Amino acid sequence: MAIATKEHKPKFITPEPCCNLEIDGLEQERLVTMFKALGNPTRFEIMKYLVTHPGCITGDIVEYLPIAQATVSQHLKVLRDAGLIEGIIDGPATNYCLHNENITWFRKKVGHIF
Amino acid sequence: MAIATKEHKPKFITPEPCCNLEIDGLEQERLVTMFKALGNPTRFEIMKYLVTHPGCITGDIVEYLPIAQATVSQHLKVLRDAGLIEGIIDGPATNYCLHNENITWFRKKVGHIF
DNA sequence: ATATAATATCGTAAAATTACGATAAAGGTA
DNA sequence: TACCTTTATCGTAATTTTACGATATTATAT
Numbered sequence: 001m002a003i004a005t006k007e008h009k010p011k012f013i014t015p016e017p018c019c020n021l022e023i024d025g026l027e028q029e030r031l032v033t034m035f036k037a038l039g040n041p042t043r044f045e046i047m048k049y050l051v052t053h054p055g056c057i058t059g060d061i062v063e064y065l066p067i068a069q070a071t072v073s074q075h076l077k078v079l080r081d082a083g084l085i086e087g088i089i090d091g092p093a094t095n096y097c098l099h100n101e102n103i104t105w106f107r108k109k110v111g112h113i114f
Numbered sequence: 115m116a117i118a119t120k121e122h123k124p125k126f127i128t129p130e131p132c133c134n135l136e137i138d139g140l141e142q143e144r145l146v147t148m149f150k151a152l153g154n155p156t157r158f159e160i161m162k163y164l165v166t167h168p169g170c171i172t173g174d175i176v177e178y179l180p181i182a183q184a185t186v187s188q189h190l191k192v193l194r195d196a197g198l199i200e201g202i203i204d205g206p207a208t209n210y211c212l213h214n215e216n217i218t219w220f221r222k223k224v225g226h227i228f
Numbered sequence: 229a230t231a232t233a234a235t236a237t238c239g240t241a242a243a244a245t246t247a248c249g250a251t252a253a254a255g256g257t258a
Numbered sequence: 259t260a261c262c263t264t265t266a267t268c269g270t271a272a273t274t275t276t277a278c279g280a281t282a283t284t285a286t287a288t
Binding site for chain 1 (some may be wrong): 275279
Binding site (some may be wrong): 154156181182183184185188189192203205206207 | 245246247248249250253254255256
C-alpha cells in the first residue's frame, strides 16, 4: 500500500485569470458607484426607459413606473450623482437622457478590467 | 417683431443612443444582482484580491482586509450568491476563486447592452 | 399678481445592508 | 476521544436604502 504519499494540496491548478480588475483610486470609486446605481431593479428600468425615450421628462417616468413621484425623483438623483444620466431643465420640467460620455467611459473601463 | 412663433420644444435633438440595454427577465435580474454585488467597495476589493490570489482561503482575505471574519464571510456569500465567485471546500478551509464561466457571461452581457 | 404645472427636497417610517462578537459546524490532528 | 483550525451562521446594533406624503421651488400661463 501507500504507493504515493498523500499530497495535501494539489487541488489547485491556478486558473488563468478570466479578468484583471486593474483599476484603483478614484476611477475604482467611480466605477463602484456606477455598479451600485445599476444594481437596483427600479433604477435599471429607468435606464432602459431612457434608451427608448431620450429626453423624456420626470413625469413620463413616473407614469411608467408603479412608484411615487418622490421616489422616482430620488432614483433619478442617484443615477445623476453616479453620472449615468443627465437632467436638462426645460421650463418647469426636466428632460432626462443617458449621459453618453460617462456611459462610454463605463463601457470602456468594464471592457478593460473584465 | 414676432418674426417667428416661439417653438416650444426644438430643444431635443434625439441623440443616437450610446447603448441599447436590451435585456430583460431572468437575465436582467441576474445582471442587476451582479451589479449590486460589485457595487460595494469591500466586495470589489475582494474580487481584486482573488484575481491575484486565486484559490486563497477565507483567512487570507480576512488578514488582508481590515474587517472582522464574520463580515468577510458575509461578503463572500453575497459574491457567491451573485455567481461571481466560487468556494471550494478543502478540509476545514474553503478555497475561493473567481467564477470564470459566470464572469465571462457578465462580460459578454455588459458588452452587448452597453 | 395669482394660479397652474412639474419636479426637487424634506421629514419620516420601513426594510435592507453592513458590521461585529459569539457560537456552531466540519475537518484534521494528537 | 479530545483538541485545534477554519469558516459559516446566529443574534443584534448601527447605518443606509427605499418609499411615501407633504411641502418648497421654479417656470409658465392667465
